[in-house]
Amino acid sequence: xxxxxxxxxxxxxxxxxxxxxxxxxxxxxxxxxxxxxxxxxxxxxxxxxxxxxxxxxxxxxxxxxxxxxxxxxxxxxxxxxxxxxxxxxxxxxxxxxxxxxxxxxxxxxxxxxxxxxxxxxxxxxxxxxxxxxxxxxxxxxxxxxxxxxxxxxxxxxxxxxxxxxxxxxxxxxxxxxxxxxxxxxxxxxxxxxxxxxxxxxxxxxxxxxxxxxxxxxxxxxxxxxxxxxxxxxxxxxxxxxxxxxxxxxxxxxxxxxxxxxxxxxxxxxxxxxxxxxxxxxxxxxxxxxxxxxxxxxxxxxxxxxxxxxxxxxxxxxxxxxxxxxxxxxxxxxxxxxxxxxxxxxxxxxxxxxxxxxxxxxxxxxxxxxxxxxxxxxxxxxxxxxxxxxxxxxxx
Amino acid sequence: xxxxxxxxxxxxxxxxxxxxxxxxxxxxxxxxxxxxxxxxxxxxxxxxxxxxxxxxxxxxxxxxxxxxxxxxxxxxxxxxxxxxxxxxxxxxxxxxxxxxxxxxxxxxxxxxxxxxxxxxxxxxxxxxxxxxxxxxxxxxxxxxxxxxxxxxxxxxxxxxxxxxxxxxxxxxxxxxxxxxxxxxxxxxxxxxxxxxxxxxxxxxxxxxxxxxxxxxxxxxxxxxxxxxxxxxxxxxxxxxxxxxxxxxxxxxxxxxxxxxxxxxxxxxxxxxxxxxxxxxxxxxxxxxxxxxxxxxxxxxxxxxxxxxxxxxxxxxxxxxxxxxxxxxxxxxxxxxxxxxxxxxxxxxxxxxxxxxxxxxxxxxxxxxxxxxxxxxxxx
Ligand SMILES: Cc1cc2nc3c(=O)[nH]c(=O)nc-3n(C[C@H](O)[C@H](O)[C@H](O)COP(=O)(O)OP(=O)(O)OC[C@H]3O[C@@H](n4cnc5c(N)ncnc54)[C@H](O)[C@@H]3O)c2cc1C
Ligand SMILES: Cc1cc2nc3c(=O)[nH]c(=O)nc-3n(C[C@H](O)[C@H](O)[C@H](O)COP(=O)(O)OP(=O)(O)OC[C@H]3O[C@@H](n4cnc5c(N)ncnc54)[C@H](O)[C@@H]3O)c2cc1C
Numbered sequence: 001x002x003x004x005x006x007x008x009x010x011x012x013x014x015x016x017x018x019x020x021x022x023x024x025x026x027x028x029x030x031x032x033x034x035x036x037x038x039x040x041x042x043x044x045x046x047x048x049x050x051x052x053x054x055x056x057x058x059x060x061x062x063x064x065x066x067x068x069x070x071x072x073x074x075x076x077x078x079x080x081x082x083x084x085x086x087x088x089x090x091x092x093x094x095x096x097x098x099x100x101x102x103x104x105x106x107x108x109x110x111x112x113x114x115x116x117x118x119x120x121x122x123x124x125x126x127x128x129x130x131x132x133x134x135x136x137x138x139x140x141x142x143x144x145x146x147x148x149x150x151x152x153x154x155x156x157x158x159x160x161x162x163x164x165x166x167x168x169x170x171x172x173x174x175x176x177x178x179x180x181x182x183x184x185x186x187x188x189x190x191x192x193x194x195x196x197x198x199x200x201x202x203x204x205x206x207x208x209x210x211x212x213x214x215x216x217x218x219x220x221x222x223x224x225x226x227x228x229x230x231x232x233x234x235x236x237x238x239x240x241x242x243x244x245x246x247x248x249x250x251x252x253x254x255x256x257x258x259x260x261x262x263x264x265x266x267x268x269x270x271x272x273x274x275x276x277x278x279x280x281x282x283x284x285x286x287x288x289x290x291x292x293x294x295x296x297x298x299x300x301x302x303x304x305x306x307x308x309x310x311x312x313x314x315x316x317x318x319x320x321x322x323x324x325x326x327x328x329x330x331x332x333x334x335x336x337x338x339x340x341x342x343x344x345x346x347x348x349x350x351x352x353x354x355x356x357x358x359x360x361x362x363x364x365x366x367x368x369x370x371x372x373x374x375x376x377x378x379x380x381x382x383x384x385x386x387x388x389x390x391x392x393x394x395x
Numbered sequence: 396x397x398x399x400x401x402x403x404x405x406x407x408x409x410x411x412x413x414x415x416x417x418x419x420x421x422x423x424x425x426x427x428x429x430x431x432x433x434x435x436x437x438x439x440x441x442x443x444x445x446x447x448x449x450x451x452x453x454x455x456x457x458x459x460x461x462x463x464x465x466x467x468x469x470x471x472x473x474x475x476x477x478x479x480x481x482x483x484x485x486x487x488x489x490x491x492x493x494x495x496x497x498x499x500x501x502x503x504x505x506x507x508x509x510x511x512x513x514x515x516x517x518x519x520x521x522x523x524x525x526x527x528x529x530x531x532x533x534x535x536x537x538x539x540x541x542x543x544x545x546x547x548x549x550x551x552x553x554x555x556x557x558x559x560x561x562x563x564x565x566x567x568x569x570x571x572x573x574x575x576x577x578x579x580x581x582x583x584x585x586x587x588x589x590x591x592x593x594x595x596x597x598x599x600x601x602x603x604x605x606x607x608x609x610x611x612x613x614x615x616x617x618x619x620x621x622x623x624x625x626x627x628x629x630x631x632x633x634x635x636x637x638x639x640x641x642x643x644x645x646x647x648x649x650x651x652x653x654x655x656x657x658x659x660x661x662x663x664x665x666x667x668x669x670x671x672x673x674x675x676x677x678x679x680x681x682x683x684x685x686x687x688x689x690x691x692x693x694x695x696x697x698x699x700x701x702x703x704x705x706x707x708x709x710x711x712x713x714x715x716x717x718x719x720x721x722x723x724x725x726x727x728x729x730x731x732x733x734x735x736x737x738x739x740x741x742x743x744x745x746x747x748x749x750x751x752x753x754x755x756x757x758x759x760x761x762x763x764x765x766x767x768x769x770x771x772x773x774x
Contacts, residue, residue, distance in 0.1 A: 078397075277774040289762075292769035293720075296761075297688075299710070299768070300717040303695035304688040307398035316399055328684045383673070385680035390656050392679065394671035 020055040024048035038127025056095035071125025077313030100124035115234025134178035151180040170218035193245030212366035261329035276343035320388035327381035330371035419481030436602035437482035446514025465701035470642035477646020484517040492518035519559035521550035537566035546611040556604030557594035644718035648725035651747040689721040719761035
């Protein structure tokens with residue numbers, strides 16, 4: 001695509017956003033209900049959220065880089081970047097947030113059958129089904145491949161028994177993509193990547209309260225859950241092959257890490273020193289120095305994020321690079337919130353005041369501590385970089 | 396513009412990588428000249444080869460006989476210079492002086508650029524007047540005198556000053572030390588009467604001068620750009636120099652990191668390769684992440700400068716500060732992870748540590764630039 005075509009696309013995009021993105025959708029996300037997750041029971045917060053979502057669905061902009069036949073807009077990498085830039089220029093909120101878009105979708109695009117793509121990708125793009133991720137178990141966190149949830153083969157279906165933990169939004173999700181052991185003899189090649197309805201008999205969830213005082217996480221229990229092997233012609237209930245779900249799981253984790261890294265995080269990576277000065281009126285010189293050092297790191301990381309996304313689109317990035325982005329991005333985000341607490345002083349300690357929007361600073365600060373745990377811990381990221389990128393010896 | 400090299404730039408990087416790795420290698424250049432206590436601190440033969448490769452005049456416009464390339468291309472060469480610790484006047488002559496001269500009149504460009512491009516002469520820049528980089532303050536004075544100027548004052552840390560046929564000097568033609576206005580740039584020939592060099596060898600075995608100007612008489616045509624309006628040219632020169640220094644620092648960081656990672660894959664202790672110890676793996680992996688980030692922001696800054704973006708100045712400081720932090724980490728981890736051997740002169744890792752220290756100070760250290768980032772961001 002030539003530069004002038006891209007310029008034309010930019011102008012067109014700008015005009016489209018101007019016409020379709022309501023002013024309310026250009027405000028920073030403040031609350032959980034500012035984020036639209038879709039799903040069977042989804043409700044829009046207001047008309048603006050609904051209008052913005054529907055306009056994007058019609059245009060394929062909930063998943064701009066996916067092919068048109070699966071609900072996307074079929075944008076080229078360069079066009080997708082222009083759209084991202086134009087959206088971030090006006091501060092447009094994502095029209096739809098979902099694990100389907102960030103995680104399952106990319107896995108299906110890579111491993112799915114045509115039938116699965118037609119069905120599930122379109123549902124995801126239109127926000128019809130909300131997905132959750134069933135990976136971790138009480139005894140299998142970092143050592144995920146040791147998972148025990150077992151699916152017994154009954155011919156045309158499995159009977160699944162076991163427990164998952166930390167399943168984000170399991171109580172709000174419609175379907176789960178779930179790692180299930182289907183061969184007890186084979187550690188790596190005995191796991192199947194299954195898709196099933198959370199409304200199935202035998203599925204139950206129990207919330208887990210976090211230190212931030214909120215509870216989007218669950219323990220998820222499977223008690224003789226019957227999972228059919230197929231949902232119709234060319235729509236198997238598993239992705240990839242039976243017993244080869246680990247390949248899918250790893251591929252998907254790459255996308256999860258990319259998402260958590262905040263590489264594409266807009267104002268998460270902009271300078272914070274000036275904002276902190278406004279908040280506290282005066283900055284201790286030592287704190288100012290730390291903020292300056294932080295801004296150096298954050299602005300540099302933003303450039304890395306841009307480079308990473310550019311490279312990944314043309315296949316120039318090392319396949320293990322998302323681990324590095326996840327590590328660096330999440331450590332940086334934790335540091336950001338430590339500094340924001342310090343700059344916020346006693347005001348930032350308030351847990352339920354109106355001024356703090358119900359304790360936003362402290363709750364966000366606490367929530368970010370999970371960034372370097374969820375989706376693989378920082379230590380595990382460093383292990384992966386050591387082995388897969390630096391090629392250091394040892395198991 | 397995507398944040399990676401296009402095909403031409405990839406080709407340039409391969410060429411520069413091969414050239415610097417062979418001709419400009421530590422053994423052939425840095426150690427060779429250092430062990431002979433060379434008074435220049437670099438080899439003129441190699442500099443001639445730089446010219447043959449088309450590197451010397453890459454930032455000079457085509458109308459002046461150069462290649463009319465940009466900062467991204469200069470940075471590609473600088474990264475390889477850093478990786479191989481190749482001593483050369485590329486940064487001072489082909490980046491800093493060239494950037495200043497580009498702003499000169501036809502006469503100034505015609506007088507100095509051909510020799511810069513051909514590699515026959517090398518040039519230096521004189522900005523700092525104390526032990527830390529403070530270009531906001533220029534005290535060195537150039538008073539009107541006949542048709543020209545009389546230059547009086549002192550400059551420090553003039554890299555390769557004594558080997559340079561011409562020195563770009565930032566001096567004050569009006570106002571007082573801290574004023575933005577009233578600064579003028581001059582092209583001062585080496586043989587100017589009244590100029591004396593106190594040339595010293597630095598920790599990295601490069602050479603730098605303390606220069607004293609004792610009533611140096613300059614013609615009016617020594618002026619580069621506008622009289623009293625030199626700050627803009629000075630800033631353009633500093634920006635190119637800072638981004639270039641960051642690129643060389645990225646090369647130093649990568650060179651040190653690669654050596655270290657290779658070493659811990661070979662060295663055995665406790666019956667194992669030390670690279671198997673997680674205590675070292677995690678530090679190496681952290682270092683890798685930081686080096687990648689430093690490299691990304693350096694490419695970004697160069698692209699912004701080439702694109703004429705107003706964000707280039709901020710990003711130049713971000714890049715310089717980030718690279719300084721990261722290259723410092725790379726050389727410290729490098730020496731530590733090598734254990735005792737890293738302390739020996741025979742082994743190269745210490746040379747990276749020395750070069751990094753000099754680059755840290757050149758055109759502002761990480762603290763100077765982090766402070767600048769804060770100021771430019773409004774706090
Ligand atoms: C907020 C949040 C949301 C989550 N959402 C989901 C979800 O939606 N779906 C889902 O399936 N899971 C989810 N998780 C689970 C998450 O993936 C796990 O918590 C994570 O993989 C770590 O596992 P663990 O908690 O068992 O810790 P452990 O594996 O027990 O680790 C404990 C500590 O030991 C360290 N450690 C472990 N192994 C090594 C090693 N080899 N080398 C060095 N250090 C090591 C870890 O880094 C960590 O610091 C979520 C977790 C959180 C906190
Ligand atoms: C200036 C100097 C003076 C000295 N003087 C003397 C002297 O007078 N007499 C004498 O006998 N010796 C002397 N030594 C030697 C010194 O004791 C050794 O250099 C030191 O014990 C480290 O051993 P090494 O150099 O072989 O490094 P290595 O053991 O090869 O270590 C290389 C790196 O690997 C790391 N490493 C090694 N094993 C592990 C592990 N299990 N887990 C994690 N990391 C690991 C080390 O910390 C180091 O970073 C001197 C050394 C120096 C530099």
